[in-house]
Amino acid sequence: MLIPYPSKDSAACSLAFYFSLLYIYSMGQASALNILQLSDIHGADFLIDEIKSELEKADLVVLAGDITHFGHANAAGTILRKITSYNENVLAVSGNCDYPDVEDYLLENGYGIHGSFRENSGWLWAGIGGSLPCPGRTPNEFEEPEVKEWLDSLRQIATGSLDFLLVHQPPANTLNDRLSTGEHVGSRQIRNFIEEMEPLVCMTAHIHEGIGIDRIGSTLIVNPGPFRTGKYAVISISGKNSVNAELKQITA
Ligand SMILES: [Fe+2]
Numbered sequence: 001m002l003i004p005y006p007s008k009d010s011a012a013c014s015l016a017f018y019f020s021l022l023y024i025y026s027m028g029q030a031s032a033l034n035i036l037q038l039s040d041i042h043g044a045d046f047l048i049d050e051i052k053s054e055l056e057k058a059d060l061v062v063l064a065g066d067i068t069h070f071g072h073a074n075a076a077g078t079i080l081r082k083i084t085s086y087n088e089n090v091l092a093v094s095g096n097c098d099y100p101d102v103e104d105y106l107l108e109n110g111y112g113i114h115g116s117f118r119e120n121s122g123w124l125w126a127g128i129g130g131s132l133p134c135p136g137r138t139p140n141e142f143e144e145p146e147v148k149e150w151l152d153s154l155r156q157i158a159t160g161s162l163d164f165l166l167v168h169q170p171p172a173n174t175l176n177d178r179l180s181t182g183e184h185v186g187s188r189q190i191r192n193f194i195e196e197m198e199p200l201v202c203m204t205a206h207i208h209e210g211i212g213i214d215r216i217g218s219t220l221i222v223n224p225g226p227f228r229t230g231k232y233a234v235i236s237i238s239g240k241n242s243v244n245a246e247l248k249q250i251t252a
Contacts, residue, residue, distance in 0.1 A: 031121060031122055032236075032237060032238045032239070033059050033060065033123060033236070033237040034057065034058050034059045034060075034234065034235070034236050035058060035060050035061075035062055035203075035234070035235040035236075035237070036051070036058035036060070036061045036062070036232065036233075036234055037061075037062050037203050037222060037224055037233040037234075037235060038061065038062070038063050038064070038083075038224075038232050039063075039064040039065070039203075039204070039205030039206075039223060039224055039225070039226065039227060039231075039232075039233075040065070040066040040095065040205050040206070040208060040225070040226035040227060041063065041066065041067050041068075041226075041227045041228060042066050042069040042226060042227075042228040043067075043068050043069040043071060043079070043228075044227060044228040045078055045079050045082050047227065047228070047230060047250060048079075048082045048083060048086075049082075050230070050250045051250065052086055054232070054248075055083065055086035055087045056086050058087055058089075059089065059121060060087075060089045060090070060091065060120060060121065061083060061087050061089065061090045061091075062090070062091050062092065062166055062203055063083075063090065063091075063092035063111075064092075064095075064167070064168055064203050064204055064205035064223075065092075065093050065094050065095025065096070065098065065129055065130075065131075065167075065206065066094075066095030066096065066097045066098060066205060066206070066226075067079050067080075067092065067094065067095065067098055067102060068097065068099075068102060069097060069228075070097050070098075070099070070139065071098065071099065072099045072102065073099075073101040073102055073104065073105035076094075076098065076102040076105050077105060080092075080105075080106075080109070080111065089120070089121075090111045091111060091113050091118065091120060091125060091127070091166060092106045092111045092112055092113070092127075092166075093106070093112065093113060093114045093127040093128060093129035093130075093166055093167065093168055094106065094112075094114065094129035094130060094168065095129065095130065095131065095140065095168040095205060095206060096130055096131035096134060096138040096139070096140045096141050096168065096169075096206065097138055097139070097140070098129075098139070098140055099139045099140065100139065100140055102140075103129050103130075103140070106129075112127075112129075113125055113126065113127035113166060114127050114128060114130075115127070115128065115150045115153065115154070117157070117158070117162075123163040123237075124161060124162055124163045125162075125163065125164045125165075125166060126154055126158075126162055126164075126166070126199075127165070127166040127167065128147065128150055128151070128165075128167045128168070128169070128190065130142050130168060130169070131168055131206050132144065132147070132185070144187065144188065144189050147169070147189045147190065148189045151189055151190070151192075151193045154193075155193075155196070158197065162197045162198075162199045163199055163200050163201075164199055164200060164201050164202075164203065165190075165193070165194060165197070165199045165201075165202040165203070166202075166203050166204075167187075167202060167203075167204050168204065168205050169186065169187045169190060169204070169206055170186040170187070170190070170204040170205070170206060170207055170221070170223060171186050171187060171190040171191035171194055171202065171204070171216060171221065172186035172187055172188045172190070172191045173186065173191065174186060174191075174210075174214040174216065174221050175210060175212040175213075175214040175223075176204055176211075176212060176214055176221050176222075176223040177207055177210055178207070178209070178210050179207065179209060179210075180209050185207065186207075194216045194217075194219050194221075195217060198217060198218055199219055200218075200219065200220065200237065200240065201219065201221075201222060201235060201237075201243060201245070202219055202220070202221045202222070203222050203235070204221060204222065204223045205223060206223075207223065208225060208226050210223050211223055211224065211231065211247070212247070213245050213247065220235075220243055220245055222235060222245045222247075224247050224248070230249050230251075231247065231248070231249055231250075232247075232248050232249075232250075233245055233246065233247050234246050234248060
């Protein structure tokens with residue numbers, strides 16, 4: 001179920017949101033979940049076969065952006081077709097190195113959750129694609145005010161039970177937004193949103209050296225590092241109070 005932004009001028013639409021969320025919250029206890037997180041694939045489709053067994057046994061595969069390396073929708077389609085040949089349950093957002101038509105492709109094909117809530121197997125997800133401006137120009141960048149606008153739209157329809165946040169841009173001042181120089185370049189707006197909504201896990205990407213598992217309050221922040229170099233994460237949820245994340249590496 002995809003729940004997009006409410007229309008600002010449509011009471012009927014807002015009412016539909018309200019009942020959609022009521023439906024989600026009345027679904028009862030969410031089941032255990034094993035998530036395979038791939039961040040910063042950067043077009044490395046040749047590595048996907050290497051994690052065939054992990055893909056097949058995961059309940060859900062999440063792609064945290066930079067699916068392509070400065071590619072368009074057709075390049076993303078090549079990656080998604082390969083992943084879904086092993087596991088069709090995929091949620092994704094674009095990254096700054098994906099052209100904006102990649103986000104359109106993801107949304108149109110039912111994978112994308114940028115700017116939306118999505119229920120998956122009884123768990124509630126939200127996502128934001130792209131990144132803040134980078135030192136070199138990349139094709140899918142946004143300023144903090146625009147990120148705030150998206151997050152404010154999500155706040156309008158949320159009731160505080162978000163389970164997972166999928167963002168290419170990491171939240172500010174964590175292990176996961178720190179450059180090799182020590183500078184933190186994450187999003188303050190995304191961090192504020194996590195502090196307010198307290199999802200179980202925020203899955204992120206973008207800062208290739210920001211590898212690791214950190215926390216903001218009770219929220220686990222996971223950046224496995226770039227899949228292009230064989231890195232990925234497996235996140236196991238057996239209840240709201242039982243979350244485990246493991247960073248993994250393809251070995252030769
Ligand atoms: Fe990126």
